[in-house]
Amino acid sequence: MWKILIDKGMNKTDLIKASKLTTNAMAKLGKNEDVRVEVLVKICRTLNCTLDDIVEILPDDFVK
Helix, strand or coil: CHHHHHHCCCCHHHHHHHHCCCHHHHHHHHCCCCCCHHHHHHHHHHHCCCHHHHCCCCCHHHCC
């Protein structure tokens, strides 16, 4: 997701405003914490991308 933001010339604040996200949701994303699917959908709609573009699912042995 961060690469897509750079490619689109956006920063986190731009994404928060465009997607109508809370700063709390953005903070969780920045810490790789769990967020609601609703947050991911808002991001995908704003960035015109799919979940596959912004989410990586790792095996359990990679999870902290």
